[in-house]
Amino acid sequence: MRKTKIIAAVLSLTMLAGLFTGCSSKTTKITTDKFIKACEKLDLKEYAFGGKRTPILDDLDKGFYIYADTDMVEDEEESLDDFLKEINLDDVFEAENIKSFAFAAKCDGFDYDDIVFDADDLSDIELDGAAAFQMTLDGNYAADFMDYLEDLLDKIDISTDDLSDKEYYSSKNEGYLRLHLDLEDLIEDINGSDSYHGLYNYLYFSTDGLIDTLDDVSGEAAISVEINGNCIFVIFGFNTNTKDAEVISDFVKAFGASCDPMTVPVNEDVAQELVNKYLGSIANEILPDPGDPYPTTTPPVITGAGKVGISMPTQDLMRWKQDGENLKYEIEFYGYQADLQYANNDVSTQIMQIEDMINSGCEVLIIAAIDVYSLDTVLEKATAAGVTVIAYDRLIMCTSDVDYYVTFDNYMAGQLQAEYIVESLGLNSGAGPFNIEITAGEPGDDNAALFFNGAMDTLLPYIASGQLNVISGQTDFFDCATDLWSTENARGRAESIIGNNYLNGTEIDAWLCSNDSTALGVIQALEASGYNGNWPIITGQDCDIISVKNIIAGKQAMSVFKDTRTLVYQAAAMANQILQGSQPPVNNTDRFYNASIIVPTYLCAPEVVDINNYKTILIGGGYYTEEDLT
Ligand code: BGC
Numbered sequence: 001m002r003k004t005k006i007i008a009a010v011l012s013l014t015m016l017a018g019l020f021t022g023c024s025s026k027t028t029k030i031t032t033d034k035f036i037k038a039c040e041k042l043d044l045k046e047y048a049f050g051g052k053r054t055p056i057l058d059d060l061d062k063g064f065y066i067y068a069d070t071d072m073v074e075d076e077e078e079s080l081d082d083f084l085k086e087i088n089l090d091d092v093f094e095a096e097n098i099k100s101f102a103f104a105a106k107c108d109g110f111d112y113d114d115i116v117f118d119a120d121d122l123s124d125i126e127l128d129g130a131a132a133f134q135m136t137l138d139g140n141y142a143a144d145f146m147d148y149l150e151d152l153l154d155k156i157d158i159s160t161d162d163l164s165d166k167e168y169y170s171s172k173n174e175g176y177l178r179l180h181l182d183l184e185d186l187i188e189d190i191n192g193s194d195s196y197h198g199l200y201n202y203l204y205f206s207t208d209g210l211i212d213t214l215d216d217v218s219g220e221a222a223i224s225v226e227i228n229g230n231c232i233f234v235i236f237g238f239n240t241n242t243k244d245a246e247v248i249s250d251f252v253k254a255f256g257a258s259c260d261p262m263t264v265p266v267n268e269d270v271a272q273e274l275v276n277k278y279l280g281s282i283a284n285e286i287l288p289d290p291g292d293p294y295p296t297t298t299p300p301v302i303t304g305a306g307k308v309g310i311s312m313p314t315q316d317l318m319r320w321k322q323d324g325e326n327l328k329y330e331i332e333f334y335g336y337q338a339d340l341q342y343a344n345n346d347v348s349t350q351i352m353q354i355e356d357m358i359n360s361g362c363e364v365l366i367i368a369a370i371d372v373y374s375l376d377t378v379l380e381k382a383t384a385a386g387v388t389v390i391a392y393d394r395l396i397m398c399t400s401d402v403d404y405y406v407t408f409d410n411y412m413a414g415q416l417q418a419e420y421i422v423e424s425l426g427l428n429s430g431a432g433p434f435n436i437e438i439t440a441g442e443p444g445d446d447n448a449a450l451f452f453n454g455a456m457d458t459l460l461p462y463i464a465s466g467q468l469n470v471i472s473g474q475t476d477f478f479d480c481a482t483d484l485w486s487t488e489n490a491r492g493r494a495e496s497i498i499g500n501n502y503l504n505g506t507e508i509d510a511w512l513c514s515n516d517s518t519a520l521g522v523i524q525a526l527e528a529s530g531y532n533g534n535w536p537i538i539t540g541q542d543c544d545i546i547s548v549k550n551i552i553a554g555k556q557a558m559s560v561f562k563d564t565r566t567l568v569y570q571a572a573a574m575a576n577q578i579l580q581g582s583q584p585p586v587n588n589t590d591r592f593y594n595a596s597i598i599v600p601t602y603l604c605a606p607e608v609v610d611i612n613n614y615k616t617i618l619i620g621g622g623y624y625t626e627e628d629l630t
Pocket of ligand 1: 317319393394441445447448485515516517541542
């Protein structure tokens with residue numbers, strides 16, 4: 001009877017609170033289609049609507065989704081009405097307004113019975129999961145929802161006046177509020193007291209055993225709900241038995257919808273009040289959506305104290321341009337000033353720009369270094385000025401003046417590329433011999449070596465066994481490197497390799513390229529050099545638009561997708577927490593030694609994109625639209 005109650009409480013609280021967040025350009029409107037695709041991507045199984053367990057599915061441990069479209073909704077109107085009553089939304093709209101309804105849950109040890117509100121056998125549930133809820137309505141209910149929300153907040157003694165514009169916003173057609181509960185605080189505060197009863201009763205739950213439940217639980221829960229025109233999307237996560245919130249991140253990523261709710265900032269005053277009263281802490285984010293079909297008022301301007309310097313290598317590569325702009329957007333969204341500078345891939349320009357940022361009062365620097373070995377002197381100045389430094393994507397080396405690192409697992413990116421080649425060529429079943437060439441990245445970027453090592457550690461056994469031949473003989477990192485990751489440099493080297501070795505009918509079966517800009521150079525070289533063979537299996541990284549188009553055209557086999565939105569959210573959340581004086585989230589504290597110190601890191605996982613899954617991951621995930629790729 002224990003832990004599920006928390007889930008039930010949080011679930012219901014979410015639904016009851018009807019938390020809305022304003023339309024946002026970083027968040028994507030969730031369509032039912034997208035929701036279902038995301039569920040499938042997360043390997044969730046479809047579950048019949050209506051609350052009855054279907055015989056085909058006996059194992060729901062890993063997660064499930066329920067979907068009801070218009071027809072089913074009509075059939076199920078009665079139960080939907082009940083459902084709306086149960087979650088107190090029947091005042092806001094009726095079942096007939098719902099065009100479709102979807103709910104998904106993923107939680108180890110999770111069972112359908114565990115999420116029904118009056119479950120009575122709750123003993124073996126693990127609270128480590130996430131749930132999402134989506135409804136498509138046939139009208140615009142934002143204003144009603146917001147009224148409802150205000151009433152609800154009022155009932156639990158939270159005045160919207162106590163919330164900043166950043167936390168709560170309501171207008172005729174849109175509104176938002178985000179909530180971040182800290183269960184540990186909640187437990188500490190209410191354990192042994194009766195103060196939760198009011199809320200719990202209000203939520204129509206039985207209170208039996210709640211104190212025991214709370215005793216056992218630790219960690220966080222988070223909720224984020226969006227309302228945008230006629231679409232409501234809710235995602236909420238529980239991270240009570242583990243700190244790394246992987247399930248929640250998976251959800252957020254798969255839906256491509258919202259910033260990780262676990263990183264939502266906390267309003268200390270309100271949080272304290274809520275902890276004292278019932279919950280934990282409350283916070284939110286808002287971003288204006290220029291594409292909002294129902295624009296009403298200008299979104300509030302948030303003013304916070306603090307300035308963040310964002311130092312990016314170049315605007316020439318799509319990814320950095322995007323990263324820089326998104327970071328600026330996020331930082332300003334948090335209410336801080338952002339100073340974004342691109343250094344034209346020139347190390348001394350970057351150093352000068354960082355110096356300017358320090359002198360102009362930036363308190364946090366987010367840096368994607370051009371040469372990770374060249375920033376020690378300027379970062380000494382940063383430390384002396386009390387500036388906190390976040391290395392972004394590239395680990396800044398040989399200095400103790402770097403405080404945090406946020407990155408994708410770069411060694412793994414290389415491994416994914418090599419494993420793709422191994423699998424495509426059937427090397428594990430002994431196929432071969434095949435010819436392969438290798439193009440690596442910029443030696444001044446430590447990531448380049450990590451990609452290379454991740455890939456080569458996987459490929460070397462096959463080179464040693466003779467299943468893979470590198471006819472050019474170039475297998476050393478420095479022989480394979482590409483200055484500044486430039487397409488032109490990669491093309492030049494590839495043209496000479498092809499000219500010297502492959503114009504006599506010898507096939508190139510695979511070409512390991514560390515990223516998309518170098519893969520593009522190799523593709524151009526193959527096209528321009530008179531090479532007559534089949535397209536080799538060419539790898540890449542970044543899912544640049546031009547390279548995804550090359551995947552669609554059959555020229556490039558795969559790219560490693562690093563959803564830079566995740567990285568941006570993470571880095572911006574880190575900056576925010578630093579400026580709020582709190583400890584930013586990290587999930588690795590032992591792996592990233594920069595030859596001076598181990599840098600506390602937030603590590604994200606890359607994934608493979610190829611012709612089979614690009615639609616689901618890139619379009620379904622809201623990263624690109626169909627038009628972007630045509
Ligand atoms: C990044 C890659 C990118 C490369 C070139 C690396 O540091 O991790 O994603 O392709 O730089 O810009």
